[in-house]
Amino acid sequence: MGKRTPGPRFESWGRYPRLQADVVPLHWTIDFPLPQRPAGKQLPVGLGRSYGDVCLLENGTLLDTTGMDRLLGFDPATGVLRCETGTSLKQILDFAVPRGLFLPVTPGTKYVTVGGAIANDIHGRNHHAAGTFGRHVLRFELTRSDGARFVCSPIENSDWFAATIGGMGLTGLMTWADIRLRPIVSRRIDYRGEKFQGLDEFFARSRAAKSEYTAAWIDCVATGRNFARGILMQGDHTQIPEPLHRSREPKLVFPADLPELALNRYSAAIFNTLHYHRQWGKTKSGRVDYEPFFYPLDAVRHWNRMYGRKGLLQFQNVLPLESGREGMLDILKAITKSGLASFQAAIQFFGAVPSVGMMSFPRPGVMLAVDFPVRGEVSFDLMERLTRITLEHGGRMYSAKDARMTPQQFQAFYPQWQEFARYVDPGFDSAYWQRVTGRRRLDD
Amino acid sequence: MTEKGAVPRRVLALGATSAIAEAVLRLLAERGASFFLVGRNPDKLAAVRADLLTRGAAAARSYAANLDDTAAHPTLLAEAAAALGEIDLALIAHGILGNQQEAEADYGAAEAILRTNFLSAVSLAGCLANYFEAQRGGAGQPGAPRRGSLRRGPNSVGDGTPVMAVISSVAGDRGRKSNYIYAASKGGLNVFLEGLRQRLEPAGVRVLTIKPGPIATPMTAHVPPGPFFATPQQAARHILRAIEKRRNEAYVPPYWGAMMLVARNIPGWIFRKIRV
Ligand SMILES: Cc1cc2nc3c(=O)[nH]c(=O)nc-3n(C[C@H](O)[C@H](O)[C@H](O)COP(=O)(O)OP(=O)(O)OC[C@H]3O[C@@H](n4cnc5c(N)ncnc54)[C@H](O)[C@@H]3O)c2cc1C
Ligand SMILES: NC(=O)c1ccc[n+]([C@@H]2O[C@H](COP(=O)([O-])OP(=O)(O)OC[C@H]3O[C@@H](n4cnc5c(N)ncnc54)[C@H](OP(=O)(O)O)[C@@H]3O)[C@@H](O)[C@H]2O)c1
Numbered sequence: 001m002g003k004r005t006p007g008p009r010f011e012s013w014g015r016y017p018r019l020q021a022d023v024v025p026l027h028w029t030i031d032f033p034l035p036q037r038p039a040g041k042q043l044p045v046g047l048g049r050s051y052g053d054v055c056l057l058e059n060g061t062l063l064d065t066t067g068m069d070r071l072l073g074f075d076p077a078t079g080v081l082r083c084e085t086g087t088s089l090k091q092i093l094d095f096a097v098p099r100g101l102f103l104p105v106t107p108g109t110k111y112v113t114v115g116g117a118i119a120n121d122i123h124g125r126n127h128h129a130a131g132t133f134g135r136h137v138l139r140f141e142l143t144r145s146d147g148a149r150f151v152c153s154p155i156e157n158s159d160w161f162a163a164t165i166g167g168m169g170l171t172g173l174m175t176w177a178d179i180r181l182r183p184i185v186s187r188r189i190d191y192r193g194e195k196f197q198g199l200d201e202f203f204a205r206s207r208a209a210k211s212e213y214t215a216a217w218i219d220c221v222a223t224g225r226n227f228a229r230g231i232l233m234q235g236d237h238t239q240i241p242e243p244l245h246r247s248r249e250p251k252l253v254f255p256a257d258l259p260e261l262a263l264n265r266y267s268a269a270i271f272n273t274l275h276y277h278r279q280w281g282k283t284k285s286g287r288v289d290y291e292p293f294f295y296p297l298d299a300v301r302h303w304n305r306m307y308g309r310k311g312l313l314q315f316q317n318v319l320p321l322e323s324g325r326e327g328m329l330d331i332l333k334a335i336t337k338s339g340l341a342s343f344q345a346a347i348q349f350f351g352a353v354p355s356v357g358m359m360s361f362p363r364p365g366v367m368l369a370v371d372f373p374v375r376g377e378v379s380f381d382l383m384e385r386l387t388r389i390t391l392e393h394g395g396r397m398y399s400a401k402d403a404r405m406t407p408q409q410f411q412a413f414y415p416q417w418q419e420f421a422r423y424v425d426p427g428f429d430s431a432y433w434q435r436v437t438g439r440r441r442l443d444d
Numbered sequence: 445m446t447e448k449g450a451v452p453r454r455v456l457a458l459g460a461t462s463a464i465a466e467a468v469l470r471l472l473a474e475r476g477a478s479f480f481l482v483g484r485n486p487d488k489l490a491a492v493r494a495d496l497l498t499r500g501a502a503a504a505r506s507y508a509a510n511l512d513d514t515a516a517h518p519t520l521l522a523e524a525a526a527a528l529g530e531i532d533l534a535l536i537a538h539g540i541l542g543n544q545q546e547a548e549a550d551y552g553a554a555e556a557i558l559r560t561n562f563l564s565a566v567s568l569a570g571c572l573a574n575y576f577e578a579q580r581g582g583a584g585q586p587g588a589p590r591r592g593s594l595r596r597g598p599n600s601v602g603d604g605t606p607v608m609a610v611i612s613s614v615a616g617d618r619g620r621k622s623n624y625i626y627a628a629s630k631g632g633l634n635v636f637l638e639g640l641r642q643r644l645e646p647a648g649v650r651v652l653t654i655k656p657g658p659i660a661t662p663m664t665a666h667v668p669p670g671p672f673f674a675t676p677q678q679a680a681r682h683i684l685r686a687i688e689k690r691r692n693e694a695y696v697p698p699y700w701g702a703m704m705l706v707a708r709n710i711p712g713w714i715f716r717k718i719r720v
Contacts (some may be wrong), residue, residue, distance in 0.1 A: 025662070026664050028487070029491065030487050030488070070494065070495035071494075071498040071499060072491065072494045072495065072498065073494060073497075073498055074498050095499070440657075
């Protein structure tokens with residue numbers, strides 16, 4: 001195609017930073033390499049659900065893969081689906097659920113592409129049981145800007161396989177991938193919510209948890225008696241067979257950017273208190289549809305507008321279990337002290353299943369993810385402090401969420417980065433990669 | 445009362461690699477239809493075919509042909525009819541937007557637009573009309589409902605009337621200086637289909653003229669998306685409904701019907717002053 005869409009700029013989910021690039025839609029796997037090689041660098045993008053700058057590139061060409069959404073083959077005997085990489089997880093669920101199959105690993109939104117899921121080697125609430133998304137990818141085709149195309153798997157071009165899973169779109173464009181789905185007999189999830197007061201109780205309850213899906217919501221605003229209160233949510237696919245149907249399309253759209261004033265520590269405190277008390281008893285169990293269990297936020301499209309025009313940052317790290325309690329305590333204290341509002345905060349254990357990708361984020365330990373509005377200096381200072389604590393405790397940060405870490409910090413988190421750099425396509429680049437290799441400075 | 449008869453099961457798609465066509469075909473594949481897919485690029489055709497089969501198509505054959513080659517149309521249709529057995533739906537979807545400035549400067553460029561959008565469609569629709577008339581020669585009592593309830597006339601939901609659906613455009617409703625060559629190719633097509641509809645009525649064949657507004661597809665990838673852009677998926681749902689209901693004409697999305705009613709009724713002396 002090679003056509004340009006001078007439409008609205010491509011934004012990441014956090015809408016920070018804002019960088020201008022050309023967007024070229026790819027509709028067919030043969031549309032890449034582009035007929036006329038663009039002057040600047042290129043980067044594939046999916047649905048832009050990464051929060052920071054991993055899916056951005058200034059003055060370059062973004063290859064919008066969402067038009068490549070064909071399902072190329074399915075083997076009911078093995079549950080392996082071959083699809084083009086612009087296919088979204090929503091489209092896969094629409095196909096798979098009525099056939100009694102489900103995603104092996106799912107993030108907190110179904111509006112991500114297969115390409116994005118592999119390139120960030122995403123994880124779900126079943127990390128301790130299933131590992132990352134990349135573990136369920138059997139093979140994919142990688143295409144390079146020089147026109148080379150080859151299949152990668154654990155046995156064919158295995159080094160490229162490892163570099164591309166978690167490779168942040170830098171090693172080339174994946175055109176299609178084979179993914180192994182898992183069986184289900186019902187749409188519903190046996191759910192159990194347990195309230196906890198403080199980190200010690202969170203750790204104790206997480207250690208005792210036995211469910212396939214385990215993650216907690218944690219209150220990052222409350223102080224004093226309520227400090228680090230939360231709800232540990234466990235779930236398992238129901239084993240009682242029920243008719244399986246496709247999900248209905250969501251109707252709600254967040255209409256416009258909220259003014260900055262609307263989101264502050266007081267509204268966040270009210271929201272969090274309401275959320276905590278939505279569950280009356282200490283524990284609550286039931287059977288719920290998978291949509292509200294996995295994707296509560298998908299019910300409202302563009303909910304990121306809630307954070308206003310300046311956008312939001314997400315801090316996400318993982319700390320080794322040994323230093324986890326102490327480190328998370330420091331982090332939570334820093335957050336509550338900052339007074340920055342936060343609604344979305346999740347904490348969970350990562351298990352020992354090794355990630356396939358050379359640059360994959362998950363490692364055994366405890367993981368925390370927290371959203372903040374961008375409020376200039378205050379937000380950036382907090383990010384910096386949290387990143388430093390993460391470094392001190394031997395943890396690392398998640399590239400899919402980050403917009404602020406420095407080259408020194410990145411290189412300490414991912415000491416294998418130079419080895420990875422050998423696989424980067426010379427025609428590709430990203431704002432993230434420029435930043436963490438010291439070629440783009442942060443504006444503050 | 446099922447609506448089964450209304451959903452086409454044996455489908456001939458001409459220009460099967462069009463984004464709009466593909467979205468329609470996916471909906472039909474999910475209901476188990478069989479396909480004969482014609483397009484000019486074998487790689488793209490292979491991808492469309494694999495997708496339709498994965499989604500539930502009972503069968504799919506692909507056939508690579510440049511549809512500008514009208515001489516090859518009779519053979520192509522004979523192959524399609526043989527492969528499908530019978531044709532419940534023929535969808536003519538291929539087309540090019542062309543470039544108005546080029547077409548003004550160079551008649552060759554104008555002719556290319558007319559050839560692909562108008563002449564090749566005239567040839568295909570004409571061959572199909574002959575095929576349908578021959579196929580339905582015996583059964584095609586004027587207005588007689590085929591299988592199913594007597595309460596249903598040929599226009600109502602639920603009869604087995606074959607459909608010839610052709611993607612035209614809202615652009616064909618009025619000539620504007622910004623795209624009148626493309627518009628003429630579609631406007632000519634509309635008049636042709638109007639006449640063909642009359643001819644095929646006795647044979648019990650429905651001719652559907654589809655008039656989409658702007659849809660976000662490769663054809664419009666270079667146009668900045670405005671508020672009236674619909675997705676191919678949205679377009680496909682409206683198109684399928686029009687096919688099922690055996691409509692004669694469908695604006696897609698339907699609000700274009702009202703907009704074009706207004707546009708068609710603006711007197712020429714005013715319309716000339718509106719620079720669009
Ligand atoms: C509400 C919400 C909840 C989330 N929950 C989780 C979670 O639980 N766990 C988790 O791990 N993440 C989570 N995420 C983050 C999200 O899963 C990742 O950022 C994911 O990568 C986004 O996919 P995308 O299709 O939007 O890709 P984009 O954000 O557009 O791109 C992501 C990366 O993929 C690369 N890429 C995309 N397509 C291709 C391709 N075809 N070939 C090569 N590279 C490609 C891009 O270059 C970029 O580096 C969440 C995000 C949101 C908004
Ligand atoms: N998109 C809109 O806004 C819009 C609005 C109104 C009407 N329409 C009409 O809708 C129809 C479908 O277009 P689209 O929007 O879906 O765009 P599209 O995806 O670009 O589809 C057009 C298709 O026509 C094929 N084609 C062109 N010339 C051909 C030829 N000589 N032989 C065989 N195939 C040929 C193209 O094949 P290749 O892929 O091989 O080039 C392409 O697959 C067209 O008739 C168009 O005029 C579109």
